[in-house]
Amino acid sequence: MKLYMVPAAPNPTKVMLYIAERKAMGVDLGVEQIVVNTLKGKHKEPEHLARNPFGTLPVLELESGECLVESLSIILYLETIQSDNALLSGSEIEKALARDLERTIELRLANSVGGYVHAVNSPFGLPPDPELGEKLKAGMDPALGYLESLLGDGRQMLTSDRVSLADLTLQSALQFARFGKVDILESYGEIAAWDLRYREREAAKEVLKF
Ligand SMILES: N[C@@H](CCC(=O)N[C@@H](CS)C(=O)NCC(=O)O)C(=O)O
Numbered sequence: 001m002k003l004y005m006v007p008a009a010p011n012p013t014k015v016m017l018y019i020a021e022r023k024a025m026g027v028d029l030g031v032e033q034i035v036v037n038t039l040k041g042k043h044k045e046p047e048h049l050a051r052n053p054f055g056t057l058p059v060l061e062l063e064s065g066e067c068l069v070e071s072l073s074i075i076l077y078l079e080t081i082q083s084d085n086a087l088l089s090g091s092e093i094e095k096a097l098a099r100d101l102e103r104t105i106e107l108r109l110a111n112s113v114g115g116y117v118h119a120v121n122s123p124f125g126l127p128p129d130p131e132l133g134e135k136l137k138a139g140m141d142p143a144l145g146y147l148e149s150l151l152g153d154g155r156q157m158l159t160s161d162r163v164s165l166a167d168l169t170l171q172s173a174l175q176f177a178r179f180g181k182v183d184i185l186e187s188y189g190e191i192a193a194w195d196l197r198y199r200e201r202e203a204a205k206e207v208l209k210f
Contacts, residue, residue: 003033004059008179008209011071012058013172018075020203025085029078098159101166108143110173112136117180144188151190171198178210
């Protein structure tokens with residue numbers, strides 16, 4: 001299998017962290033990682049559009065030649081083809097809660113981080129848009145407050161003491177904020193402490209660039 005990706009972009013990073021976490025648990029998923037140079041627009045060229053008509057990353061190309069174009073679907077596929085030491089673990093309720101928190105983070109927080117970073121300090125030089133920045137920040141605060149309260153009970157990772165998909169999605173978004181030198185955690189001490197803890201992990205050290 002081939003994973004087409006670009007380092008530091010949130011959705012590819014989520015899958016790269018997932019593969020690295022499984023590797024740290026002794027699982028080789030047999031995925032070759034191939035960088036697509038987005039700065040040169042390679043993700044919008046026919047070769048990549050043949051894999052994914054939306055021109056986004058990541059893409060997992062299967063041995064059959066079929067392609068998965070959504071980061072969460074890619075992760076869930078990799079979970080099922082090698083289920084030893086899977087990241088989704090525990091009871092059905094625990095697995096459901098981990099997936100639920102992952103979706104909450106993606107939809108209520110991570111989806112806005114890119115826009116927020118570009119609005120306040122775009123790493124690609126887009127003009128600042130303070131009004132949009134305020135709006136996006138206000139939209140992210142309830143999710144950040146929720147995560148802050150979860151971590152307040154002393155758990156090491158977002159769902160328990162064990163890493164879950166939720167940690168990967170949050171960390172991927174936060175890396176993009178660091179890339180843009182934007183701090184979204186200044187009022188959230190518990191999340192900031194979790195962030196430092198997560199970045200000490202072997203998988204994080206292998207994958208994160210910022
Ligand atoms: N829902 C998709 C989103 C994929 C996506 O938007 N990826 C970004 C990188 S984080 C991308 O390829 N952006 C380039 C573009 O949209 O042109 C997923 O979770 O994989």
